[in-house]
Amino acid sequence: MTNINDIAKMAGVSVSTVSRVLNNYKYIAKDKRESVLKVIQEMNYTPNKNAIDLVRGETRTIGVILPYNNNPAFDQLLNGILNKALENDFSITVLPSNYSKEKEVEYLQKLKSKLYDGIIIASRANDWETIIPYSDYGSIVSCEYTNHKEIGCSYMDRYSSYLDAFRFLKNKGHQVVAFTTARLESNSTKQMIGAYNEIFGELQPEYHITGCSCLEDGYEVAGQFLLLPERPTAIYANGDEVAGGIYLYAKSQQLKIPTDLAIIGQENQPIGVGMGISTVDHQLMKVGEQACSLAIKKSREKVKIPYHIVERDSV
Amino acid sequence: MTNINDIAKMAGVSVSTVSRVLNNYKYIAKDKRESVLKVIQEMNYTPNKNAIDLVRGETRTIGVILPYNNNPAFDQLLNGILNKALENDFSITVLPSNYSKEKEVEYLQKLKSKLYDGIIIASRANDWETIIPYSDYGSIVSCEYTNHKEIGCSYMDRYSSYLDAFRFLKNKGHQVVAFTTARLESNSTKQMIGAYNEIFGELQPEYHITGCSCLEDGYEVAGQFLLLPERPTAIYANGDEVAGGIYLYAKSQQLKIPTDLAIIGQENQPIGVGMGISTVDHQLMKVGEQACSLAIKKSREKVKIPYHIVERDSV
DNA sequence: CTAATTTATGAAATGCATTTCAAGTCAAGA
DNA sequence: TCTTGACTTGAAATGCATTTCATAAATTAG
The missing domain is CATH 3.40.50.2300 (Response regulator)
Structure with missing residues (x-):
């Protein structure tokens, strides 16, 4: 591989001059600049980026x-x-x-x-x-x-957004609300639970299912929630894909949305647009x-x- | 920032020895290795990756x-x-x-x-x-x-897979088939059209809509296809999201799937699993x-x- | 007790481009 | 004419670690 030294030699100038040409330095004699450029072209030379990064x-x-x-x-x-x-x-x-x-x-x-x-x-x-x-x-x-x-x-501000979302559901008249999360140990799950407690009082564990991330998870989880003795009238899903799964399951059970079951998703993903799912857009x-x-x-x-x-x- | 020279000096050895310690070279006296390691630790030294990459x-x-x-x-x-x-x-x-x-x-x-x-x-x-x-x-x-x-x-082998997919639809009795693609100028679109022509004869342009990539696109496109004088009985969608959109639109029109309309998607994406959409899995x-x-x-x-x-x- | 290995280490070359320092030329202003 | 500032250029230092070459000591083998 040719390097800057080779170019300098071939163009009959110092490496400094070549470097200056390479970096569009202002003060270079026209003829030298051109001859350097010519050699660079001829030799198909490209500076080594690792050397540049190093220096x-x-x-x-x-x-x-x-x-x-x-x-x-x-x-x-x-x-x-x-x-x-x-x-x-x-x-x-x-x-x-x-x-x-x-x-x-x-x-x-x-x-x-x-x-x-x-x-x-x-x-x-x-x-x-x-x-x-x-x-x-x-x-x-x-x-x-x-x-x-x-x-x-x-x-x-996740906590605020969760509070807002739960408050939104409460204002719509929902008393029994369930939600899904992705990872039990995550920060956002903790905040979710905190917000839930603040709006709806002490969370009953059966109204929270974790480990959800895709449409199928939502589909499955919806089945579980709807089997509860006192089934939720609204579900906050941690993502519109999950919400979509819940939506599809609810539909498959002839439930009307939002009358029989309200669903709110998260992140305003494409799937939610077509299905008309309300969502909390965190503008990720x-x-x-x-x-x-x-x-x-x-x-x-x-x-x-x-x-x-x-x-x-x-x- | 400390570099390998500093370490060498402080440990009272040459840079070669430090480098050898760094790279777990076999033949180094135990005491020297240890003193080098000690200095490295003390100085909180990490080799410069750019220098390594360069050399x-x-x-x-x-x-x-x-x-x-x-x-x-x-x-x-x-x-x-x-x-x-x-x-x-x-x-x-x-x-x-x-x-x-x-x-x-x-x-x-x-x-x-x-x-x-x-x-x-x-x-x-x-x-x-x-x-x-x-x-x-x-x-x-x-x-x-x-x-x-x-x-x-x-x-x-896209071409084969498209052939297979169209053949699959044909064998199920479909004569009027439509399909969607993402980019008109792409290679895969060309192959798609070629395969279509091979199985169903000369493509009528209204049975192909391009520029599709998400669920909503599918939803919209389904509307267009279903308005056609001779509407397709099967649609090959370039992705399960798009297929999902078609599916949802069809359902919204009280069409039965697959009886009234058959849909096949692509890439075996999560959304297709829950919705039960058949798909061509290219194992991307x-x-x-x-x-x-x-x-x-x-x-x-x-x-x-x-x-x-x-x-x-x-x- | 030699000859041949194995072990151990440092000096110097290498990879490559940027940048500072020093110094020179030339033209314009005083 | 002298000073000053704008141009122009090259030598050398810099950034940093790897690797080859050379050498020396300590073993092992024969």
């Missing part, structure tokens, strides 16, 4: 720690991140964690080893104490709120975009992304 | 050119790629192209600049003549078949896994991934 100390690459990628919510997030990265000429490396603490630390080490300029944490398994020390080596942005000053956040794409902006700017701001309830025909 | 000439990173990422098919592909990369300790950088020729070339340039060891092309806008020269600089793997020997392929996750394996092995093999029709209740 510049930055890679214009951001790593995104993502528990799963075949998940509509994380997908929206990633989408927003990719949009913003593209806009700013940054690259995105996907770091699948599957919520493994070891993997997460491994990825943070890569930040330390200068492979990424920053890391966006979509969701995490480690506690902040483990993560924070790495903020010395690049920007770390979380998609979940934390008040640690070392960490930038692009987040939505915007959360992703903002997270990426913060990472690029190396900002440690805390930016709250507004959510809103999209009313359709299922509540 | 080793490889990054263990693969770029994936992906037109869109919020697309179920590409998502499955990416998922397979990520799985295999994780398994082999490779990183994946997502390169969103939006089918822009310039972007694609820009990404291929990054291969040349040694940023990636290989590139996987999920789908492309450029012709092969533009792409092939870059295969000198790393492995290029396509998720679409090509007989160019420079390019590795992990692909499914496997295609992705295989593509990643080829890229890692720098192999230019052509690997065909088998498809199969999953019969459920919609045909």
Whole structure:
């Protein structure tokens, strides 16, 4: 492979001059610039990006720690991140964690080893104490709120949104409400339960089913909820796919929606549009975009992304 | 930042020895190894990955050119790629192209600049003549078949699968069949039309609607198809989401499935399971896994991934 | 007790481009 | 004419770790 030295020799100039041509430096004699350009062309030369990154100390690459990628919510997030990265000429490396603490630390080490300029944490398994020390080596942005000053956040106020959603159902006259979540141990599940308790009083465990993520889960879960002695009149699903499953099951049982059963989903996914499912839109794409902006700017701001309830025909 | 020189000085050894410790070289005196390790620990030292990549000439990173990422098919592909990369300790950088020729070339340039060891092309806008020269600089793997020997392929035999699917519909007694596609100019659309013509004779343009990708598209498109003077009795949708939309529209019109209208989807997506939609499973996750394996092995093999029709209740 | 290995370590070369420092030319302003 | 600022260029330092080459000591084999 030809390198900058070869080019310099062949063009009869110093490497500095070649580098200047490469970087569009202002003050270069026209003839030298041209002869350098000619040699570059002839030799089909491309600068080695690793050398550049090494000397510049930055890679214009951001790593995104993502528990799963075949998940509509994380997908929206990633989408927003990719949009913003593209806009700013940054690259995105996907770091699948599957919520493994070891993997997460491994990825943070890569930040330390200068492979990424920053890391966006979509969701995490480690506690902040483990993560924070790495903020010395690049920007770390979380998609979940934390008040640690070392960490930038692009987040939505889940607790408020859950309160609002439950209040919305209550105002529509629902007394017996059930809900689904994805992971029992997750932060959002905790907030969900907290919000539920605040609006409807102490949660009876049978009105909460966890481990839901897709349409089929919703379909199955709906069956369970509807078999309850005192069956819920409304269900808050953790995603419109799940909501769609509930919807389909309810329909299959000749239930009328929203009269017999109200359903509200989350994240305003395509499936909900066609089915007319009301949803809590947390604007995850915007959360992703903002997270990426913060990472690029190396900002440690805390930016709250507004959510809103999209009313359709299922509540 | 401390570097390997600092460590060497502090431990009273040469950089070679430090490097050997770092790389678990066999022949090092126990005491020296320990003192090096101690200094590394004390200084909280992590080697600079850019320097390593530069000197080793490889990054263990693969770029994936992906037109869109919020697309179920590409998502499955990416998922397979990520799985295999994780398994082999490779990183994946997502390169969103939006089918822009310039972007694609820009990404291929990054291969040349040694940023990636290989590139996987999920789908492309450029012709092969533009792409092939870059295969000198790393492995290029396509998720679409090509007989160019420079390019590795992990692909499914779309034409055969389309033939099979249409034959399947014909054998069920369907004479008037419609279908949807995503992009008019895409390769798969061309193959689809070819297969249609082969099974059902010259395609009447009104039986083909393009630009479909989600449930709503399906919903809308179903309306159009069903208004046709001679309405189709079966529809092949380019994805189960689209099929789901068609299904829902048909149901809303009190049509019985599969009696009044048969629907077959594609890619065996979650939504189809719950709705009982038959589908042509191209095993895109496997295609992705295989593509990643080829890229890692720098192999230019052509690997065909088998498809199969999953019969459920919609045909 | 040699000859041949194995063990152990450092100096220097290598991979590659950027950037600072120093220095030179030339033209314009005082 | 002298100074100053705009241009122009190259040598050398810098960023950092790996690897080859050379060498020396300690074993093992014959």
